Amino acid sequence: MTSDVQTWLKTDGEIYLKDIGIKKDQSILDFGCGKGHYTIPAAKIVGKKGLVYAQDKEKEALDKVIKKAKAEGLKNIKAMKTKGELKIDLNDKSLDAVLLYDVLHYHDLEERRKIYAEVYRILKKGALLSVFPRHHQEYMHLKLDEVKKEIEKSNFRLEGKLLKRLMHDDDYVKDHVLNFRKR
Template sequence: MIRHSVAGILLWAVCAGFVSAQTPTPAQTQPPRATSKPYTGDLSIFDYPDRDKKLQIDRVMDLLGITAGKNVGDLGAGSGWFTVIASKRVGSTGVVIAQDINPIAIEYIGKRIKKDGIENVRTVLGLPDDPGFPPGSLDAVLMLKVYHEIAHPVTAMQKLKPSLRPGAKVGIIDKNGNGTAHGVKQDVVVKEMGEAGYSLVGTYDFTKADHEDYFLIFTAK
């Protein structure tokens, strides 16, 4: 009876190509961080009165450089609440691209803009790890309380980069949390965006004075 050592069998497997000799990197062995389940409920709840004032959305758009003629991406648009506001800001010479991974949200936004006669909005059905915006299409992007739902944020943000025009700003409004309760810590976002190839250019805490919300602005490196 022939006996083989564990080391000998492993060496044979490596040489035969059945097992990789490369040692797994920390990124390969570390499990993904916790994320929140994407919202699939009643979309109308996002259109509550005074939400624009509580989030100081005009100031947010000022800091993102959203002005007449700009192309804006609403990543994780949901009900299209921000999409509609931004469409007024960019005017007839600009475009807002409303993106979501939920087909129901895309349908909801489509009906909304048709009902309201809004002609400068386009919709994109994205994938969980790929926003799906057209290449070179965006001057600014806002992720409003959606970053914590992205399962593989580094991959998704890397896929976003080709859609950004030179100098484009990417804004993230979220709240501090552990990832599972519709919030993720600010320093985690900064770390992941850095890994995806972005530089932090602005940090603010004026959105919703609850000491949990934050507003970060990034540009692609």
């Protein structure tokens, strides 16, 4: 684990997530959670009465997230293994926030529309959808304004376009995050 990741998991991740609107006692989905760079700090914020669903198609990634959670004494993370399907196995209007970080570039427009529809279904009215759409240079075809328009067409309203220092893979980056609210 790099020193950047250690710092992120220890302090910076919680500061970042609180700043974008994650709060105590919330229920959150980290869609495509990967190594858990957002799952672990989110679980610390939401506390014992909150819950973080860590969804990924990679079993190894989920195993690492659960191992990190145990090491931190966190018991409020539920791993959700998928086969890459776009259906989210959660109840309607059951979540306070969804994080879509570093995942949109893997999907074409039609698949992204399905993801937005599923996120809309599982979020409570007024709940947060936070999106970090950027990835590596080869995926730069996915422009911020295009993502913004796609999500707004799915009945979300843009709350803010934030320039933030956040974790991408295992390094800090400064980039834009889009925060939406379910209408």
